[in-house]
Amino acid sequence: MVPVIDHVAVLGAGGWGTAFALLLADAGRNVTLWARDPRVADAINTERRNERRLPGIELPVQVRATSDRSAAVADADAVVIALPSQTVRANMTGWALPRGVPVVSLAKGLEEGTGLRMSRVLAECGVAPDQIAVLSGPNLADEIGRREPASAVVAAAEHDLAVDIQRACHGPNFRAYTSTDVTGVEVGGVTKNSIAIAVGMAIGLGLGANAVAALTTRGLAESTRLGEAMGADPLTFQGMAGMGDLVATCFSPLSRNRSFGVELGRGVAVEAALAHGRGVVEGARSTPVVAQVAGGIGVDMPVVSTVCDVLAGLLTPAEALDRAMARELKPER
Template sequence: MGNPIAVLGGGSWGTALAHLLAHAGHDVTLLLRDAAQAAHINAHHENPRYLRGVPLHPGIRAVAGSMGGPEQAAALEGVGILVLSVPCQALRAALRGLAGAVPPDCVLVNTAKGIEVSELVTAESMVRDELPGHLSRYAVLSGPSFALEVASCKPTAVVLGCRDERLGARLREVFSAPWFRAYSSSDVPGVELGGAIKNVIAIAAGLSDGLGFGLNARAALVTRGLAETSRLGVALGARASTFMGLSGLGDLMLTCSGDLSRNRQVGLRLGAGETLNAIAASMNMVAEGVKTTQAVYRLAQQLGVDMPVTTAMYGVLYGNVPPREAVQALMSRQLKEE
């Protein structure tokens, strides 16, 4: 058996990664809150709430318990890698709850794609605040990867952001399987920000499609969205080249065009006339881009970075701007060089 690994979070992505890691030969424990869900996974090797009908690797052991509680603490003993697969806005509380339960030499691999609204920071900063002893062993996994396709063993490539290049190289090996290829990058800010901001652009692309504006409009939004993502990323210390890779352009293409994207679905439904409250109430999984839009807009304002697509989405989501008016306003901006 390979590395002892725990995955925190029994949603679609946490479950898919547990499945992948078990296939790669590791001893995998899936930590979640719902005892009935854990029992079903252990007995039937399926997560009916998030990946119904998808058979899971029988080697996954699901453990239910409160965050940092005795069940989770016992399950974390001897674990060398902890995969954090909880929504971005809930991550700080999760890290705080885990203090004292995570083995001192454990590597943390975050998979949430977002920016915390309250503090305007990414996951690396949350780890620095809440589990500072693990900061040197922090990595983030991102890239074009729908959970359903990973759980279905379909070919996928991702990138692991890790400042320690040797640790990044080791994690590449841990996460790789015949259908899952992991690259590494030392640009942690770039990998984190690309994965977060693409969700904002995906809402815009879905909204445009929902309004029937066509493929030309979607391509324009994706391209200009990538440009403003790179501008903010560079202002926050990332490398511009990272946004042309898997966690930038790759994830952006997938999320803006694939109908499995929750953020794209939010945009489609907004464009069709539904309200944000109605959409949120009907979804059983988090669309990170809704909260991330607010965080990215505020960061751009603070740093003086021009982000017109994000500004338009902020107006729709938080300023009651009609969707059609927001997209048309983008088309009527002052003409300039690309």
């Protein structure tokens, strides 16, 4: 018998968490959205809006918000983690999730200090590995909020679990595909943020389509190398969670990581550029972790390493460009 997922708890009322709650409601689910700030929860319940994180979007009545941790997950058939990656462990430590329900991670990052993917963090926080799924793809929150068509990949070690989540979020404007390559889907979701920062810096420097295309393509090669070294299927990086997510994040001005990179390219300091953004720029904190993990297993990631040096203040974006162009000539691979 197919498990019925009717009530979904979405933990995290940022732009992506709010947009995902909306698409779940459009797919026929009842959603409880947890917001850390009681004022955000009240505004969602009374005004049907989360104006700071998803401006101009009216939320369906099937989405109810709360700032109460226990109430958020009570009677949930599935739990969605839509928290910034570096806060997942701390938040999960204080949560008592319903036993045996699927837990879906939307978080895109590697944990500082451990280098762990979010599915591994969840497992260390007590979630059974066979109940963990991850969802990733070209999913810009503002477009999801406007109900523009979008797709993603749901990956889980257990294929049946991936299918259950796929069915739960399938709606008139959202189509999900399934995979069992959890590692590949997560690595693609992490590395694309670093590459988007690099693309943004190139745009901020006034460079054109040639530079953007080159950075995106070489970034995909780097992501694939890292994924393979970590045990992923390289074909995953040709799909929705790899190339698809990379294209959306690198090419759209709606991308927080790209926009952050543009500011850096224009000469804005890192902290000031972060302060200008709407929402969390995951790549700003995950890029050094990606570089550290890659170095530890002998994977060459020059684009990611260069972004890391810019974030650390060791290079300006213009110096980073000069370094990239001066690299040793070699075959494409």
